[in-house]
Amino acid sequence: MANESSNKRDTKHRTASATDVGESSSLTPYILVRSSRKTLAIYINKNAEVEVRAPLRMPIPYIERFVLSKKDWIESRLEKRTRVNGEKAAFVLRYGDLLPLWGNEYPITAREGGRVGFDGSCFYMPPDMPSDEIKPVMIRIYRLLAKQYIQGRVEEYARIMRVSPTGVRVTGAKTRWGSCSGKKSLNFSWRLMMADKEVIDYIVVHELAHILELNHSPQFWAHVEKIVPEYKACHRKLDQLQEKLAAQDWDE
Numbered sequence: 001m002a003n004e005s006s007n008k009r010d011t012k013h014r015t016a017s018a019t020d021v022g023e024s025s026s027l028t029p030y031i032l033v034r035s036s037r038k039t040l041a042i043y044i045n046k047n048a049e050v051e052v053r054a055p056l057r058m059p060i061p062y063i064e065r066f067v068l069s070k071k072d073w074i075e076s077r078l079e080k081r082t083r084v085n086g087e088k089a090a091f092v093l094r095y096g097d098l099l100p101l102w103g104n105e106y107p108i109t110a111r112e113g114g115r116v117g118f119d120g121s122c123f124y125m126p127p128d129m130p131s132d133e134i135k136p137v138m139i140r141i142y143r144l145l146a147k148q149y150i151q152g153r154v155e156e157y158a159r160i161m162r163v164s165p166t167g168v169r170v171t172g173a174k175t176r177w178g179s180c181s182g183k184k185s186l187n188f189s190w191r192l193m194m195a196d197k198e199v200i201d202y203i204v205v206h207e208l209a210h211i212l213e214l215n216h217s218p219q220f221w222a223h224v225e226k227i228v229p230e231y232k233a234c235h236r237k238l239d240q241l242q243e244k245l246a247a248q249d250w251d252e
């Protein structure tokens, strides 16, 4: 008891689970997917539903006991997924909003003249655009900036690393910041422009290193580490950015 009062959040959590465990009627609804797999696993899908993947002949009581034992985990994940989905659905861009570029934030600004772009201190576009048109314009600006900026970074690091990519393309990839084809052509997501400059450089170096090693072997990481010793910190920053973007709707 003394423990519980010392940490309010923890108390609430544990009290709830203690009452719920005895009540099998409170079992969270779930979708059961049976397959030839060997083990049980629980997933929270994109629609905030619980999906239980089970071996073909595993008995239901066994599955239900497992689901019940994971109740706390399921509830906290469901809560998070539901919140993120809500934020994503409500995502809208307005004039004055701050958006990330190179790890800084700049406002969306109205400017007469019909041009769109970035001038070093703000993103600008014509005034009086409906909010659903601001997003595609912003994506166009990110793409333009990415083409220019990433091309330059690739050229610089290609010289340093003595490799010659056959092409550089900007894509709309949602989960891959960059990729390298077997033909040594590099792709980068425009979303990468929201990251810090060091992080963008790391992804550029990472993809260039794939020209030397088409895998993630120790030799590959040695090439990367020579140029970007702090690449693990870059991974963490990218994870954070990915999580932030998951609650925003940048779909094209």
Ligand SMILES: [Zn+2]
Residues within 6 Å of the ligand: 206, 210, 215, 216
């Ligand atoms: Zn890779």
